[in-house]
Amino acid sequence: MIISEKIDEIRKRENVFSNRDRLEDGKTYIPEFLIEESDIDEIIGVLGGIKPVMQDNCFDKDLDRLKRSLNKLEIIYGLNYTISPYKYLINSPNDFCEVVDIDDNREGMVSFSISFETSLNSRSEEFFLKKSKTWDRADEFSRKFGKVMGYPECCLDFGESLSGNIGNIEAMKESMTWSKAHIRSFRNSKDVSDILNIYTVKPLVSHVPCSLDCKESIDYAKKILRLLSEEDRYYADLRRYFLRLNSLFWFYSEFFLLDGEKERNEVKYSDFHKISFSDDVFYGGLTDDLREKMERTQKMLEKGNRLVMNKNFFKVFDGGKEIGRVEKDYPFENILF
């Protein structure tokens, strides 16, 4: 229960940023709508000068609330913003992310960018649109987008090296469960550092690092954590708690958090929590096979207190007694962080 309580706690604690009185103490005020619908780290990163621009999406039904909130940032801090004149349809049957006009009557998301420099907002929106729209050049535009966002060069190279099925949507979907960036990043790492734990809720970096010892990504994560500590020590402590957790990881929207001790390829845990939101954001949702594996794993984790990872399967134990095992289709279908 500890993990789910901490998840509730961190959500509640984020509301401290919505208190306007903070401005008098030289701290950051963030409109409530952006706390709920956007990303505190990114906003604080842009305001603190460690991130040149941020980009996010919001449902078009909330467009008025978005504009009101962004206007507040503009008045208080002098931040500029750009909102896309397009809507992005999530789970569209025609495309991974179909782009339509803003007055289309289907529900979709608008993209917005925030920066002190108007030109960065325009470029962010331009490359976000292009990478969403063109599968055959998604690579090129993802890199350009990442560069505008200020991601490290080594991580941009890494992002580019991951492609292999460009233009072939079926192949990309098929390879999703084992070739994704997060797992490749883990495989590239000699050392794993909690500060770059991207296998948890609320990681400190918004890009996928080329490895978990990427120096530039670690520097960025440290800077964000320092800013958060200055803003609200208690909130930063909650974030540190989530960075310390272990994870049985499939992909960024599907994994189990484990509170325990990890030694080599096993974790002794006292609590676990399932994180699963693919069905909300992913095109087509989860495959039946993965859904079945996760449900079976959840039942095993409930009965056990120790998880052991091997190359082709993982096992759950209650003390010395084996509860069960899950075979992997690929050696790196998932990882134990």
Ligand SMILES: [Zn+2]
């Ligand atoms: Zn890197």
